[in-house]
Amino acid sequence: MAMLTVASLRKTYTTDRGGVRAVQGVSFTVEDGRFYTLLGPSGCGKTTTLRCIAGLERPEGGTIQLDDEVLSGDGRFVPPYDRDLGMVFQSYAIWPHMNVFDNVAFPLRVGRARATSAEVRKRVEEALALVGLEGLEDRPAPQLSGGQQQRLALARALVRKPRLLLLDEPLSNLDAKLRERMRIELRELQRRLGITTVYVTHDQGEALFLSHRVAVMHDGGIVQEGTPREIYRDPSTGFAADFVGNATFLAGDVVEDGIAALGGRVRCSMPKDLRPGEKGLLVLRPENVVVRGAPERRPNEFGGKLEIAAFLGDHLDCIVAVGDTLVRARAHPSVQLRRGQDVWVEFPVEHCVAMRDDGWRPRALQRSFGEDEE
Amino acid sequence: MATAARGASFALPALPRSGVVIPAMAATFLLLLTVLPLSMLILGSLQVEGREGLTLANYANVYSDPRTYRLLSNSFLYAVGTAVLALSLGTALAYIVERTNVPFRRAFFAVTLVPLIVPGIVSTIAWVYLASGKIGVINKAFMALLGLTDPPFEIYSLLGMIWAEGLHLSPLVFLVMVGAMRAMDPSLEEAAVTSGARPLRTLRTVTLPILMPALASGALIMFIRGLESFEVPALIGIPARVPVFTSEIYEALRRYPQDYGSAGSLGVGLLAISAVGVWWYGRLTRRAERFATITGKGYRPRTIELGSWRWPALAFLVLYLLIVVVMPFLVLLFVSLLPFYIPSLDMFQRLTLKNYVTVLEHPDTLLAARNSLLLAVSTATIAMALTAVIAWIVVRTRLPGRRILDLLAFLPIGIPGLVLAVALIFELISFPIPIYGTLIILVVAYVTRYMPYGMRTNSAAMLQLHHELEEAAAASGASWATTFRKIVVPLLWPSLVAGWIYVFVVSVRELSSSVLLVSHDSIVVSFVIFDLQVSGQSNAVAALSVLLVLSLVVVVGLTQRVSSRIGVKGG
Ligand SMILES: Nc1ncnc2c1ncn2[C@@H]1O[C@H](COP(=O)(O)OP(=O)(O)O)[C@@H](O)[C@H]1O
Ligand SMILES: [Mg+2]
Numbered sequence: 001m002a003m004l005t006v007a008s009l010r011k012t013y014t015t016d017r018g019g020v021r022a023v024q025g026v027s028f029t030v031e032d033g034r035f036y037t038l039l040g041p042s043g044c045g046k047t048t049t050l051r052c053i054a055g056l057e058r059p060e061g062g063t064i065q066l067d068d069e070v071l072s073g074d075g076r077f078v079p080p081y082d083r084d085l086g087m088v089f090q091s092y093a094i095w096p097h098m099n100v101f102d103n104v105a106f107p108l109r110v111g112r113a114r115a116t117s118a119e120v121r122k123r124v125e126e127a128l129a130l131v132g133l134e135g136l137e138d139r140p141a142p143q144l145s146g147g148q149q150q151r152l153a154l155a156r157a158l159v160r161k162p163r164l165l166l167l168d169e170p171l172s173n174l175d176a177k178l179r180e181r182m183r184i185e186l187r188e189l190q191r192r193l194g195i196t197t198v199y200v201t202h203d204q205g206e207a208l209f210l211s212h213r214v215a216v217m218h219d220g221g222i223v224q225e226g227t228p229r230e231i232y233r234d235p236s237t238g239f240a241a242d243f244v245g246n247a248t249f250l251a252g253d254v255v256e257d258g259i260a261a262l263g264g265r266v267r268c269s270m271p272k273d274l275r276p277g278e279k280g281l282l283v284l285r286p287e288n289v290v291v292r293g294a295p296e297r298r299p300n301e302f303g304g305k306l307e308i309a310a311f312l313g314d315h316l317d318c319i320v321a322v323g324d325t326l327v328r329a330r331a332h333p334s335v336q337l338r339r340g341q342d343v344w345v346e347f348p349v350e351h352c353v354a355m356r357d358d359g360w361r362p363r364a365l366q367r368s369f370g371e372d373e374e
Numbered sequence: 375m376a377t378a379a380r381g382a383s384f385a386l387p388a389l390p391r392s393g394v395v396i397p398a399m400a401a402t403f404l405l406l407l408t409v410l411p412l413s414m415l416i417l418g419s420l421q422v423e424g425r426e427g428l429t430l431a432n433y434a435n436v437y438s439d440p441r442t443y444r445l446l447s448n449s450f451l452y453a454v455g456t457a458v459l460a461l462s463l464g465t466a467l468a469y470i471v472e473r474t475n476v477p478f479r480r481a482f483f484a485v486t487l488v489p490l491i492v493p494g495i496v497s498t499i500a501w502v503y504l505a506s507g508k509i510g511v512i513n514k515a516f517m518a519l520l521g522l523t524d525p526p527f528e529i530y531s532l533l534g535m536i537w538a539e540g541l542h543l544s545p546l547v548f549l550v551m552v553g554a555m556r557a558m559d560p561s562l563e564e565a566a567v568t569s570g571a572r573p574l575r576t577l578r579t580v581t582l583p584i585l586m587p588a589l590a591s592g593a594l595i596m597f598i599r600g601l602e603s604f605e606v607p608a609l610i611g612i613p614a615r616v617p618v619f620t621s622e623i624y625e626a627l628r629r630y631p632q633d634y635g636s637a638g639s640l641g642v643g644l645l646a647i648s649a650v651g652v653w654w655y656g657r658l659t660r661r662a663e664r665f666a667t668i669t670g671k672g673y674r675p676r677t678i679e680l681g682s683w684r685w686p687a688l689a690f691l692v693l694y695l696l697i698v699v700v701m702p703f704l705v706l707l708f709v710s711l712l713p714f715y716i717p718s719l720d721m722f723q724r725l726t727l728k729n730y731v732t733v734l735e736h737p738d739t740l741l742a743a744r745n746s747l748l749l750a751v752s753t754a755t756i757a758m759a760l761t762a763v764i765a766w767i768v769v770r771t772r773l774p775g776r777r778i779l780d781l782l783a784f785l786p787i788g789i790p791g792l793v794l795a796v797a798l799i800f801e802l803i804s805f806p807i808p809i810y811g812t813l814i815i816l817v818v819a820y821v822t823r824y825m826p827y828g829m830r831t832n833s834a835a836m837l838q839l840h841h842e843l844e845e846a847a848a849a850s851g852a853s854w855a856t857t858f859r860k861i862v863v864p865l866l867w868p869s870l871v872a873g874w875i876y877v878f879v880v881s882v883r884e885l886s887s888s889v890l891l892v893s894h895d896s897i898v899v900s901f902v903i904f905d906l907q908v909s910g911q912s913n914a915v916a917a918l919s920v921l922l923v924l925s926l927v928v929v930v931g932l933t934q935r936v937s938s939r940i941g942v943k944g945g
Pocket of ligand 1: 022042
């Protein structure tokens with residue numbers, strides 16, 4: 001049983017060039033046994049939040065509570081070595097001067113409740129079995145591959161059976177295939193052990209795949225929190241929509257039953273507080289945009305020119321110019337469309353929900369560069 | 375790192391001529407600077423004046439003498455003691471400054487660099503005035519304050535020698551250990567802490583073991599430096615009758631007639647011991663590199679919160695600065711302002727600038743200053759340029775002999791300055807080139823001695839440069855020379871400058887080769903100080919020392935200012 005509560009967390013770093021407000025008022029709760037992900041671009045404060053939970057940073061405001069115990073806040077600060085948690089670092093932090101066994105046994109040997117050596121052996125073996133590293137006990141740690149080091153770091157974090165597991169971008173240093181596999185294993189392991197987990201990543205696919213709940217972070221704060229489905233389907237801000245998946249942004253004045261865009265009116269449903277005359281924003285996921293070679297005279301249908309049609313195996317990635325707006329759509333791979341031809345796009349009304357326009361616009365290119373960074 | 379280190383194979387095909395000529399020239403140069411004098415040394419030690427052919431007579435003479443074994447044990451104790459003192463002080467300082475939240479850590483960092491530029495001859499003399507049993511200021515102060523009848527300290531002893539040399543070398547350890555601590559991935563310690571290990575346990579189980587290779591290689595380097603050191607053995611060891619290898623070699627050549635046979639065979643012995651040290655050091659650093667885990671982000675790891683221990687830690691730093699920087703400088707300043715030296719407070723009534731006038735008006739001073747400057751500038755320039763090319767060959771190409779080049783350029787680290795001088799003397803006896811007693815032979819000695827520093831700076835920097843930067847230039851049609859000039863040199867500029875300043879400073883400080891190689895026209899400042907001290911002109915020595923330290927601080931400060939403005943950032 002472990003429930004993590006973080007309230008109004010604040011952390012500022014002092015550097016040569018002044019203070020960096022890394023985390024400004026972050027609050028969230030992780031229910032017992034849940035997998036909770038902090039998702040956001042590089043530099044938004046995810047790692048800092050996680051390190052505050054671990055006790056590696058001393059926040060200047062807010063409280064962190066594990067069940068009833070205050071870890072930080074109200075004048076209390078429990079040092080990291082007295083917090084009951086396991087942590088996996090982005091660099092894995094495998095100790096190069098120890099072998100696999102000693103790496104995993106370390107938490108059992110240094111903590112408050114020391115285990116007997118027979119018990120240490122048993123629990124280390126269990127932990128190694130959990131991550132599929134049985135039989136490598138005597139291997140010097142530097143001789144492990146990247147994937148094995150990652151598993152080792154996980155075994156070390158789990159061996160104490162801590163109440164809380166913290167992971168900072170654990171998959172980001174693996175190659176794509178291995179990342180895919182570790183993602184599945186990690187999900188299975190967490191579900192099986194039911195350990196309360198906080199996970200940090202900048203990869204939206206990872207976040208959606210692994211998590212019970214996701215918090216989207218931006219500039220040191222949480223902009224939206226919800227289940228993966230809610231986050232993807234009902235982004236509450238332009239930033240969240242843009243960061244969690246691809247989207248076409250249609251911005252315009254709110255009119256009766258829709259917004260004025262693409263040289264006409266796009267019909268959509270509207271939050272109650274958004275009134276005609278205000279600025280509205282409609283976010284369309286590519287898979288919710290229908291592309292056809294001929295008009296069907298349905299609502300929300302617009303004519304345009306097919307600029308790009310790229311075959312990606314399981315779908316056809318299309319970019320359609322409607323006037324000077326580029327609309328991103330995803331068509332079935334069997335559809336026969338040629339570049340440059342006239343096409344019609346439809347935005348089915350049931351997928352169209354407008355939000356208040358907060359001025360955020362997608363920065364597709366910048367984002368795809370940014371993702372390579374970490 | 376790993377990919378950047380991989381050699382670029384374009385180097386050869388792209389430069390059919392210079393690709394062979396330049397490495398060949400560099401290799402020849404290296405052979406002339408290292409292998410030739412060493413062979414001459416060995417050859418010379420196997421000859422006896424007036425007799426034909428080779429003989430082991432010198433060795434038989436020297437190594438059958440029980441005195442030599444006292445030398446050996448003195449040298450060994452002195453070097454080990456020095457290494458232990460320098461290592462423990464330097465490491466403790468580095469840990470406190472780098473990893474804890476001790477107050478004023480930044481200011482401290484800047485100040486510790488000052489003793490690095492103080493010549494060994496100057497700090498040795500300062501310690502004579504501070505802690506000599508008869509005239510030491512500290513002794514007088516303790517005796518007056520505590521009512522003692524005997525002086526509590528005696529610099530003229532083995533322990534005194536260890537103290538003076540260990541303190542002098544400790545800032546170097548400080549720098550090395552700060553580097554090692556910075557190269558360590560902070561999450562290794564954080565992983566221990568989040569596993570439940572308390573700070574002291576983390577220090578013991580993770581931090582120290584990971585720093586172990588760096589510590590061990592630091593210890594070896596300090597041991598070698600201790601073996602090679604000349605100033606302390608000559609100025610303290612000889613009067614204290616604690617002879618070590620270097621002082622014995624020096625005395626062999628000061629005797630009349632000069633005893634080349636003993637000097638040569640002792641030199642070879644010393645060389646052999648330090649060669650073992652260097653070989654071991656090489657092995658350890660390779661291990662250290664395997665351990666070094668480079669972090670992704672450049673943030674300083676979180677510091678250890680000392681709590682109420684902050685003030686004792688600060689007191690330790692302040693005490694260190696007092697002992698290593700403030701007291702030595704003040705005592706020299708004091709002596710330099712006295713008409714004659716008596717360790718008494720009454721002397722404050724009689725302060726005078728006379729010594730400065732004497733020193734500055736003496737024609738030797740100007741000549742020595744000019745020579746030192748000229749030597750330091752040319753040594754720094756030649757050493758950095760030569761090692762830049764060699765480092766490029768070693769790091770970038772796949773030339774067959776490149777490992778040997780690397781080794782040759784590193785070798786002089788194990789050649790004591792005095793032994794190198796003996797070797798050069800033997801060389802000049804065999805090949806009568808008329809450069810004995812000129813600045814040229816000094817440049818040769820200095821460049822040989824300081825090549826390893828240039829090599830280390832340059833190859834470390836070169837490893838950081840991705841080879842594709844050069845390949846891109848080559849692919850744009852630039853020749854090898856153009857690429858080197860327009861791409862490599864500008865990117866290496868910051869480290870070239872740093873290395874240049876360092877070699878400049880150590881060249882000005884150099885004494886152990888100069889002492890045997892200078893003639894009246896080629897005197898250098900450190901030699902003048904040594905000579906004045908030996909002939910007992912203590913007040914002039916102090917004045918000259920103060921002037922030298924001040925000008926070094928100013929020169930280093932200025933160079934750093936200027937170069938930071940023209941240099942390329944980053945790298
Ligand atoms: N130790 C530190 N010192 C100074 N600034 C830091 C430090 N750690 C992080 N920052 C800054 O704080 C902000 C948040 O960083 P971080 O929490 O690491 O972000 P993320 O993990 O989301 O990429 C960034 O602007 C980063 O540059
Ligand atoms: Mg991060």
